Amino acid sequence: MQEFRHFDPQKLELLEARIKGNRSSQQPIMIADDSNHSTSTCSRGSPSDDIEVMQSETPEKERKKRKRKGQDSDLSGPKKISEYFKAATSLSPGRTSLGIGILPKSPPSSSYPSQMMSSPCGNSNDYISHSSQSPKPARPRFSESSSISTQTEMSLQDLELKERQHQSHMRVKEETIETLNSTTQDLQRRLDSAQKLLEKVKEQSKKSTEKIKQLLIEKARAENKEARTKSMEDRLRLGQFTTQRQGAKFVETWNDGYAFTDLVKRQEKIAKEREELDQQRKSLMKRKPPNSPHPSSKSRPKQNGPNDEGFAKPFPEFMNHAEFYERDEILKLRQAAFKKEEADLQGELEKLERERNLHIRELKRIHNEDQSTFRDHKVLNDRYLLLRLLGKGGFSEVYKGYDLKEHRDVACKIHQLSKEWKEDKKANYIKHALREYEIHKSLDHARVVKLYDVFEIDANSFCTVLEFCPGNDLDFHLKQHKLMVEREARCIIMQVVSALKYLNERKPPIIHYDLKPGNILLCHGSTCGAIKLTDFGLSKVMDDEHFNSQEGGMDLTSQGAGTYWYLPPECFVVGKEPPKISSKVDVWSTGIIFYQCLYGKKPFGHNLSQASILEQNTILRATQVQFSPKPTVSQEAKDFIRRCLMYRKEDRADVLALAKDPYLMPSNKKSSAAAAAHASAAAVSSPHNQLSNSENST
Structure with missing residues (x-):
């Protein structure tokens, strides 16, 4: 300082x-x-x-x-x-x-x-x-308010260090940018090659799809031609429809072919031979030797009176035991041969009848296909190729199709509205179809046919795409074979109950309401394979708004719809308020189907039409089911049918309880559940007997 x-x-x-x-x-x-x-x-x-x-x-x-x-x-x-x-x-x-x-x-x-x-x-x-x-x-x-500014001192070495660091950073950035640019260029080249490959694959896929489409059409035409050729050949062998005039109308009548004519002739021939055999046997019995070697007068036949010419008939000549035994054995063998031949002819006749049913079905299919507007292998919605007509209903046609995108067989159900219908009827039909679609599209179960797609074709038609099942339905199988063994019928009922259980376990539960053999598809065409339920057009959704368990179910708003042979008595009750229904409707239908599979006929109203069933109150009087002695059916199966066909719905089991029935359980669980089932059946039988007794007294 x-x-x-x-x-x-x-x-x-x-x-x-x-x-x-x-x-x-x-x-x-x-x-x-x-x-x-x-x-x-x-x-x-x-x-x-x-x-x-x-x-x-x-x-x-x-x-x-x-x-x-x-x-x-x-x-x-x-x-x-x-x-x-x-x-x-x-x-x-x-x-x-x-x-x-x-x-x-x-x-x-x-x-x-x-x-x-x-x-x-x-x-x-x-x-x-x-x-x-x-x-x-x-x-x-100087004023004290003057500010003192600070100054940073940096040496030349610091500046050079900063400059070197800056240059190194710049070099790193340049290298990074160069690397990123090269990576971007490489990715761009890969993207371009991938796009070219994708375009090439799309082009190949398009060509493959066109080729598959062409091959499928050729195959369908070849199959159609073969079916028509076979049908023309079977017209002469099995029969055909002929148009005859009756008054002012033309009516189609069926005429059997030469196979049936030949079979009838053979049956008539066998019948005549059997009559001759019976006469020979009667004459042989007259010549039967007596038991003793020297017959007495009592053992001799009485002398015949004079005939028309006034001469008395001679006494029949007795045969010895060896001759009589020889002739009697020949006649017995001939009689057994005639029985065997008659049985063979009967089996051949049943086989011809089954072939005739298939032939009639094919004739109708060909006729409907010729009249259809979709017969020329059209492609619907740029995706579904129609191959051949499978069947035709009241307002719909079912085609076998092929999905060109997913590459799988499908069933295309084409709904056609009549141009003569009024707008309210069209709206009602479309409403029910859309309702069926909304119910069906949410279902995913191995025993339920899957619904893939729904789209509009034109102003008066739309199409629903379903899972394709190559076999026939159970109704056609029963018409062909009349009945089936209990084991096969039980297997089918187990699968049906499994599907119904799925429908009732989901939220909200669903009543099928139209359960019948025609809506049970056999996936492999036989009763030994899997089955699938279809046709949810009359299904009921048991939501909280419409279903009330305390009141007994939901209101039946579509009374009169459905197939009367398979509906329970509560669906036919007429009153001020609509009847209440629940899943027990499907339980009744299950029992009817099981009975028909075992005995080859329906338990109630078998030979009656739906109009006759409604007029005669057949189902309302179906208080108790009767079993035929033949064919032989186990007692467990009969008890199961009785539990399904309880007249009062309060006594009838619901679907979830039916799924636990001992008859449907495996063999190791049957013994434990049999006692409880018998106890419940005994408790239920007492009010049922009282109801039947009161009805009989009235």
């Missing part, structure tokens, strides 16, 4: 202005001692050292400096300090070009130190020489 007192007051003033004023230069100016004026050079100083020096000065020292400064300034005369920096101001902007930044300007009273600071080295010596010749008047004290 003592060193600053030997400095010139003007130098101290410049140092103070340099510290307290606003700085515009980057590097501080170091001022040397008086003895070094001639050899002073520009040097770098530390801003912190200057600040410490100035802060260490006391007010007394400040006043002394000002006094010395006033004395020196009187010698040189009045002159402003800005005049000494006129030459230096032109060089100060060059210091800001280094990119360090320009500091804010100080007030006008302290502007001259910044000019001093911005001057390059070498100008300070000129200023010192001028100040010694013309002293400057005393400067007023």
